[in-house]
Amino acid sequence: MMERLLVLVRHGQSEWNLKNLFTGWKDPDLTAQGVEEAKTAGAQLRDMKLEFDVAYTSVLQRAQKTLTIILEELGQQGLETIKDQALNERDYGDIxxxxxxxxxxxxxxxxVHIWRRSFDVPPPGGESLKMTAERVLPYYRREILPQVLSSKRTIVAAHGNSLRALIMELEKLSPEEILKRELGTGTPVIYRLNEDGEVVSVEDLAG
Structure with missing residues (x-):
C-alpha cells in the first residue's frame, strides 16, 4: 500500500530572523546558519530514506532556497516544484x-504581543493568523491535499505562520493551541495521512 506522506519544513534562519525583524512578505536571504539548517534537514530526511514526488514552496527566496538545499541533499534537484504566494508568510503590514x-x-x-500572538487581530495594514489561514487552507485543500491523497509524497517548504495554518488543520488544533505551537527554523515535521486526509502519525524532527 502506498503511503500518504506530507512533510512540512519551515525555512532556515533568514537575515531578518537574525536581526529580530518582522519579515512578512519581505524577501531576505538565508544566513550561513540557515543554509546549514536546511542541509541538516535534508540529511535527516535522507537518513530516513524519504524521497518526494512533488514539492511546494512560497514565492519568497528563504523558503525556496531551503527547499533547493534539501532536495540537493536528497539528490532530487530536478523534482517538480510549485511556487505560490498562498504559502507566503503572514503579512505584518505597517510593522x-x-x-x-x-x-x-x-x-x-x-x-505587540496581541499582534504577534492573537489569532484574529492583525497589525495595521497586515494579516492576522486567521487571515493567513483563510489564504493558505483553500490552497492546501485544492492543490496539495489531492496530491498527498493520490500517494504522491509531498514536501512543503514555507514559513512559521503559513505552516501554523496547515498544522492547525492537520492536527485539529484550536486557535489557542496553535498560537502556542513553536516551529524551529529548518526542522521537518512528517505527517502520514489516511485516505480521508486525517493524520495517522506525526513526527517532529526537532525532537
Missing amino acids: TGMNKDEAREQFGEEQ
Missing part, C-alpha cells in the same frame, strides 16, 4: 521591517 524590541517600545509590550 514589517521593524525590530521587535523597537516595536514594543513604540507601541507597547501588550499591543
Whole structure:
C-alpha cells in the first residue's frame, strides 16, 4: 500500500530572523546558519530514506532556497516544484521591517504581543493568523491535499505562520493551541495521512 506522506519544513534562519525583524512578505536571504539548517534537514530526511514526488514552496527566496538545499541533499534537484504566494508568510503590514524590541517600545509590550500572538487581530495594514489561514487552507485543500491523497509524497517548504495554518488543520488544533505551537527554523515535521486526509502519525524532527 502506498503511503500518504506530507512533510512540512519551515525555512532556515533568514537575515531578518537574525536581526529580530518582522519579515512578512519581505524577501531576505538565508544566513550561513540557515543554509546549514536546511542541509541538516535534508540529511535527516535522507537518513530516513524519504524521497518526494512533488514539492511546494512560497514565492519568497528563504523558503525556496531551503527547499533547493534539501532536495540537493536528497539528490532530487530536478523534482517538480510549485511556487505560490498562498504559502507566503503572514503579512505584518505597517510593522514589517521593524525590530521587535523597537516595536514594543513604540507601541507597547501588550499591543505587540496581541499582534504577534492573537489569532484574529492583525497589525495595521497586515494579516492576522486567521487571515493567513483563510489564504493558505483553500490552497492546501485544492492543490496539495489531492496530491498527498493520490500517494504522491509531498514536501512543503514555507514559513512559521503559513505552516501554523496547515498544522492547525492537520492536527485539529484550536486557535489557542496553535498560537502556542513553536516551529524551529529548518526542522521537518512528517505527517502520514489516511485516505480521508486525517493524520495517522506525526513526527517532529526537532525532537
